[in-house]
Amino acid sequence: MYFKKSHIVFLTPGFARSDSDSTTIPALQVYLKKLKKQLPNTRMTLITFQFPFVTKKYDWNGIQVIPLNGNNKRYKKFWTWKKALKTLKKLHQQKPITVIHSFWIGECSFIASRFSEKNNIKHINTVMGQDANLGNRYAKSLKNSCTDIITLSENQKNKLLKNHNLKSQIIPWDLDTKKFPKLQKSTLDILGVGSLNEIKNYSLFVNIISELVKKFPNLKVEIIGEGVNQKKLEKQIITFNLTKNIKLIGLLPRLMVLEKMSEAKILLHTSSFESFGFVFLEALYAGMQIVSFDVGLAKPTLKWRVCKTENEMIEACKRFLIAPKKEKNRMSLIEEKFCISSYIKLYDA
Structure with missing residues (x-):
């Protein structure tokens, strides 16, 4: 598959501390592994704002992870944001960023929206959980922006529209x-x-x-x-x-x-x-x-x-x-590869 985007940067509050950490946001891990396999020659960098609580960069399945070590500390919030912007600027100078993909409507989407608009970079945001609920002040930063907003289900899409008047496209996660x-x-x-x-x-x-x-x-x-x-x-x-x-x-x-x-x-x-x-x-x-x-x-x-x-x-x-015992059988609700192909189309648009 031809893919013209050469550097994708992901922003997330937290991520796996190593290849052996299988419990931290498993859906995101499955997605990134599949994406890297599909686009092996595309540079991928992930900036994690809060955890793991380390400062050293590390490789995760071929993706460079840059931890900002915000430590979930409120007093470090603005320092973390400043460091995130500085890191994005440096990455962009090293190899131009062609897509920024942020997760959750929160500090990551706020920083991503700010940097992408300033540098004319495509921004995609995936709404991950309770960030679609009322009271999320970060949602304002996505209004009137060019961000492509992704929700995971019909329930979440409706909630986001009702609570924040933000339209979105549904792309459900896939299994490995x-x-x-x-x-x-x-x-x-x-x-x-x-x-x-x-x-x-x-x-x-x-x-x-x-x-x-x-x-x-x-x-x-x-x-x-x-x-x-x-x-x-x-x-x-x-x-x-x-x-x-x-x-x-x-x-x-x-x-x-x-x-x-x-x-x-x-x-x-x-x-x-x-x-x-x-x-x-x-x-x-x-x-x-x-x-x-x-x-x-x-x-x-x-x-x-x-x-x-x-x-x-x-x-x-x-x-x-x-109920009478029956032989177990597997059931799939999501078409295989729908998630990956949908995001690649968005990245490449």
């Missing part, structure tokens, strides 16, 4: 299906995957399991992830006498998460918000069934129950649990 283990017999009834925070709503998850064990006393449940609500969840599990049913696994490398998915029957996802839900793609391709709210790219199918209430989630789980 080669990393998935073979489909296996289900030895785990229900799996939860995600950070233990308020948004992921694991207190509701535990409530649902407490109702399900009344009918399925030997229910086997695991939760993968870590976060600020861990102690709270541990206490709730003890209070409901669910220590024999629910195991908190903690953080796992991505390949181990996929292995767990291949062994599980149902992904119970109680999150109150998702911009996309990369975990949904993973679960379906791992042969799982899903119970969730209408978040991200939620799409009702025979294998996916999209619910409105806690009771609907309980009933959906019951139906999946009592």
